[in-house]
Amino acid sequence: MTPRAPVGRVERALGCMRFETEAAAHEVVGAALEAGVTLLDTANVYGPDDGVFGVNERWLARALDAWSGPRPRVATKGGLTRPGGRWVPDGRAKAIRQACEGSLDALGVETIDLYLLHAPDPRVSWKTTCRALAKLKADGLVARLGLCNVSVAQLREARAHMDVDAVQIGLSPFEESGLRGGVPRYCLDEGIALLAHSPLGGPKRAAKIGRDRALGALAEARGVSPWAMTLAWLRDLGATPLPGCTRPETARDALAPLSLDDGAREALDARFPLGARLRCPPTPPRDGGQxxxxxxxxxxxxxxxxxxxxxxxxxxxxxxxxxxxxxxxxxxxxxxxxxxxxxxxxxxxxxxxxxxxxxxxxxxxxxxxxxxxxxxxxxxxxxxxxxxxxxxxxxxxxxxxxxxxxxxxxxxxxxxxxxxxxxxxxxxxxxxxxxxxxxxxxxxxxxxFERAPWGGDGEAVIVSVESFASFEGEAVTLAPERAARLREEPRTLCATGWAPKASPEAVARRVARLEAGLGRDLDARFCRHAAGPPICWCRKPLPGLGVALILEHALDPARCLWVGTSAADRGIASRLGVPYVDAAAYFDPG
Incomplete structure (x- = not known):
């Protein structure tokens, strides 16, 4: 098996996310510039204050203005917000444009060297986001485009709508998901620059590298730190690591020119076999009948x-x-x-x-x-x-x-x-x-998937409680004409409703009053859970109450009727295979 050679340019790069003050940014970037850094990675949301954009970019711009040597390329990112300290994607076209224009202003440039989407936004069409990025390049705001934190499927789809010059993902020797996820191999095959954020595992895991005996022995034999050895291994695989240094001495160590010889490469691949698989992709075995x-x-x-x-x-x-x-x-x-x-x-x-x-x-x-x-x-x-x-x-x-x-x-x-x-x-x-x-x-x-028959043969009408009753505290009021219609219903009568934060005893009293008002048996089920993320199966549009009624009454859904007042009712009926009718049509068929 022939080892795959790294594709594309591997940079000597620095991740700039972790700067807490402008003074620290100037010190670390200055050390990196003296060490020959060729790429600086930032983002519009980096900085000590949540919701304040462009802080890190401005620090970086001023640090570069004070430098008289060769200027490295700058990569920045957009498409992320920080409400209340949370990381929330925003992939809307308008937001992408505004973020890019803000980064241009913060960096003090006319064209951004490399502009990356920070993360996909599941609330926005991927095509919409990618086309918004492509427009930035078409309008001359950016020279190159990239994506962060994407899957192979998302990367493939994106390339139908935009140029993808670089991809940034989490990649480190102790983080298997990045190496196994297929993105590194895809990038190397397609000649796309591969950028590795958190290359040492992040601040909490970096110490593990220092304790690794195999890495330590290799590093000591070559007079470098185990962290520098790790970064050299990632570069040798064809990735550009983005170490997030916070001190000048660690920046100099991370950017030290270090190439792996055959012995070091073999030893590191033995220590981190997933890297070896990336370098030399295995051939799947054929089906030989074994x-x-x-x-x-x-x-x-x-x-x-x-x-x-x-x-x-x-x-x-x-x-x-x-x-x-x-x-x-x-x-x-x-x-x-x-x-x-x-x-x-x-x-x-x-x-x-x-x-x-x-x-x-x-x-x-x-x-x-x-x-x-x-x-x-x-x-x-x-x-x-x-x-x-x-x-x-x-x-x-x-x-x-x-x-x-x-x-x-x-x-x-x-x-x-x-x-x-x-x-x-x-x-x-x-x-x-x-x-x-x-x-x-x-x-x-x-x-x-094919659903097996439910097995029951019972018939029932399942009514939304809100369609015939209203509640004020413990009081229950029935709509007279609708209550009369339900009294005449020959099938088993069931109902579903919502009583947020009500106690089981309060729900039982409510059901008893409904039965008394109707003058007939009623199996009424209520969800007692508050609004918000779905933590139960009984709150609409989830189907739990309907499933419980079907199973407990041995119902045949096709012979039942769901009487509802909302799209949620219609959806539940559809997924359970119960014919649906709007409450207005059921109670007033004329």
Whole structure:
């Protein structure tokens, strides 16, 4: 296997985020300039005061004005805000333009050398953001464009709308996700400059490098620090590290010219094998009939277990954290051990079912399987979020008999990972990177989710409480004509509503008054949780109350009717397969 040579220019660079005062900025940048720095990295949001833009950029500009030597290039970033100290992306076209113009003013230049988007904004179309960046270059405001903190899929899509000259991601020897995520390899293959922020692991992890014996021995033999050796290793891979130095002496150390000889390169690659894989990408094994590993992935609640059982029946060994517990790292350790024990027992066929949202997580499975000369087939159970939410509620009720309260889910989830709150699925969707064959899979299959029949045959009308009743404290007032319509309803009568912060006893009294006013049985369910992030399954538009009614009354959704007053009601009915009618049409059909 021929090692891949680094592509593109590798800079001697300095990250400027951590300056706390202008005096410190001048001292550190001055030392870096004397040491031959060629790239300075900043951003409009860097500075000691949240919400004040351009501070770090102005410090940097004044430090450069005081320098009479060769001027390094400056990279700055936009597309991020700092409300209340939080990092919040803003990828709107107008915001991108304003941020760039502000950086031009702060840096005192007519054209920015390299302008990067700080982070994708999930609330804004990726195409919109990328086109806004492309317009900056077309209008001459920036010379080159780049992206930060992106996935391979986002990078590919971006290149359809803009030039991508550089990509900045977190990359360090002790942070696996950056090396496994595919972006470094993509950049090297495509000739895109690769910038590594937090190259020493960040302030809290940098000390680990100083304690590493292998690094220490190599560094001592060459008369440099272990941190300088680490940065040299990253440059040798083809990346430009951006060490965030806060003292002149550390800046000089980080920028010291240091090239790796063959011995140092071999030793460092042995210490950090993921770097060796980046330098010399492995060749996936071919399917020689000796078995395979099936990576079964999908959103929590996708229905992966159904597909896994089919493979087990076909003779596959199954590894799953639901059964074994522990961490994903421990599960992968068991995979390696299992493949070793199966070596002399015929074809080795194993299925792992887990969420595997990111390319970096999937790469761990590929690495282990390839060490045992086995291909990996990826099967994505392609379940929509709405269907997965229903599945999560069904599973919870089947296992516990009811929808759990938020604090109960926290406790139960420690023993059973299938008992989780809605935010788990939302986090998965936010992190999800669609699998692609170029990750190294022998095959990539997508299985559409199909819901099995619910199994019941009951009929019911499920009504939004707000459509026929109003509440003032403990008092319940029914709309007379609508109450009369519900009294005549021949089917089982159910209702759903919202009573934020009400006690269980208060809800029980409310239901009793509703039944008394209607003069008939009513199964009314209320969500008692406040507005805000979804911490329960019962607040609309989540389907928990509807799922509970279907299961407890053995209903056939197709034979029921959902009477609602909102888009949330319509959405719940749709995902449960219940015909929907607006309350006005139900109560006044004429």
């Amino acid at each position: 078995g395979e590993v099936v990576l079964l992935m999908g959103i929590p609640g996708a229905g992966k277990s159904t597909h896994a059982r089919a493979l087990v029946e076909a003779g596959y060994a199954r590894l799953n954290r639901d059964a074994t517990g522990g961490t994903l790292k421990a599960l992968h350790g068991r995979l390696g051990a299992l493949l070793s024990t199966l070596t002399n027992t015929g074809p080795r066929r194993v299925v792992l079912d887990n969420t595997y949202a990111t390319r970096a997580l999937r790469d761990q499975v590929l690495e282990i399987a390839w060490k045992h000369d086995l291909p990996v087939r990826c099967v994505l159970v392609d379940t929509a979020l709405e269907d997965a939410q229903v599945n999560a509620c069904v599973r919870m009720i089947e296992r516990t008999g009811r929808l759990l309260e938020p604090d109960e889910m926290k406790r139960a989830g420690k023993d059973d990972p299938n008992l989780f709150d809605p935010r788990v699925q939302l986090r998965y969707r936010a992190a999800f990177e669609p699998p692609t064959e170029d990750e190294g899979f022998s095959a990539l299959e997508r299985r559409a």
